[in-house]
Amino acid sequence: xxxxxxxxxxxARLTIIALLSSVKxxxxxxxxxxxxxxxxxxxxxxxxLEEAGYVEIEKTFRGKIPLTLVRLSPEGKAAFQSxxxxxxxxxxxxxxxxxxxxxxx
Amino acid sequence: xxxxxxxxxAALRASQYWMEDGLVEILLGLLTSxxxxxxxxxxxxxxxxxxxxxxxxxxxxxxxxxxxxxxGGFKKLKARITFPRTGxxxxxxxxxxxxxxxxLIALAVGAxxxxxxxxxxxxxxxxxxxxxxxxxxxxxxxxxxxxxxxxQASMLWEGLLTLLFAAGLEGFTDLRGIxxxxxxxxxxGISMAIFGAFRLRRFLKANPKPQETEA
Numbered sequence: 001x002x003x004x005x006x007x008x009x010x011x012a013r014l015t016i017i018a019l020l021s022s023v024k025x026x027x028x029x030x031x032x033x034x035x036x037x038x039x040x041x042x043x044x045x046x047x048x049l050e051e052a053g054y055v056e057i058e059k060t061f062r063g064k065i066p067l068t069l070v071r072l073s074p075e076g077k078a079a080f081q082s083x084x085x086x087x088x089x090x091x092x093x094x095x096x097x098x099x100x101x102x103x104x105x
Numbered sequence: 106x107x108x109x110x111x112x113x114x115a116a117l118r119a120s121q122y123w124m125e126d127g128l129v130e131i132l133l134g135l136l137t138s139x140x141x142x143x144x145x146x147x148x149x150x151x152x153x154x155x156x157x158x159x160x161x162x163x164x165x166x167x168x169x170x171x172x173x174x175x176x177g178g179f180k181k182l183k184a185r186i187t188f189p190r191t192g193x194x195x196x197x198x199x200x201x202x203x204x205x206x207x208x209l210i211a212l213a214v215g216a217x218x219x220x221x222x223x224x225x226x227x228x229x230x231x232x233x234x235x236x237x238x239x240x241x242x243x244x245x246x247x248x249x250x251x252x253x254x255x256x257q258a259s260m261l262w263e264g265l266l267t268l269l270f271a272a273g274l275e276g277f278t279d280l281r282g283i284x285x286x287x288x289x290x291x292x293x294g295i296s297m298a299i300f301g302a303f304r305l306r307r308f309l310k311a312n313p314k315p316q317e318t319e320a
Contacts, residue, residue, distance in 0.1 A: 015115070018111075018112045018115035019115045019118070019119070021112075021115070022115055022117075022118075022119045022197070023119045023194050023195060023196055023197060024195040024196060024197045024198070025194070025195050026192065026193065026194040026195070027188075027192050027193040027194070028192070029191065029192030029193070030122075030191065030192025030193060030194045031192070032192070033191055033192055034115075034118065034192075062184075062188075062193075065189075067193070069193075084112065
């Protein structure tokens with residue numbers, strides 16, 4: 001059976017990764033609204049993903065307002081693809097091969 | 106246990122996000138109606154070699170200027186209205202296939218623009234009769250397929266309204282050719298902008314600008 005990536009498998013982090021996989025980059029506010037997590041929770045999950053090397057976090061400013069941009073790293077993209085493949089392998093019903101049996105007469 | 110995350114829905118969500126404030130509809134509606142209004146005004150100008158030249162190139166230049174300012178304004182409005190309220194998201198670079206489709210559509214729009222000019226100058230009878238229904242069908246197909254792809258009910262309504270406008274113009278008015286086409290696109294553009302304005306109003310009500318933002 002395929003090994004599941006425990007970092008990505010956690011539902012909140014999977015949501016973050018899934019959201020980031022479809023965009024070039026997103027800010028903290030977008031992720032906060034789309035995931036429905038609290039600020040603290042989202043920060044914790046983002047740090048965990050950053051430590052694993054799956055996301056890149058860039059802290060900058062839009063005018064005077066702090067802006068945290070998050071994007072999926074190439075490692076994150078590869079890990080997410082691999083995770084999806086593993087899930088597909090697990091969930092796909094096993095193909096039973098029918099072997100013809102010669103019954104005794 | 107399988108986590109309850111719909112990965113495909115997350116991808117669709119990013120595309121829908123760009124349309125949820127109604128700015129796309131407002132600006133596309135304004136673009137369509139203003140361009141057609143320019144062509145109609147150009148068509149109503151007195152004829153003559155010099156006036157034809159001025160109206161043709163003047164109309165093209167004005168249309169181009171409006172298109173460029175609307176696209177420039179779109180980004181500024183997004184940064185001013187949407188991003189501080191619901192966050193910033195940048196869509197990924199599109200695939201070659203997608204960019205090729207956009208190029209072909211732009212080519213088709215260019216061909217239609219040139220066709221309109223030829224049409225305006227020649228006023229051929231059969232072209233004149235076909236213009237409104239044919240253009241309405243193409244426009245409605247684009248809107249309805251976009252509405253189905255991005256799950257946007259308002260685009261389906263806009264497609265339906267375009268067909269109704271075309272039927273109304275064909276059945277109840279004598280507007281044919283460039284005038285009929287212009288009237289149709291102005292009505293379709295204004296209705297699109299109105300739908301967008303309602304959507305923007307809902308968006309602003311639902312998402313008041315935060316005083317202090319950690320963006």
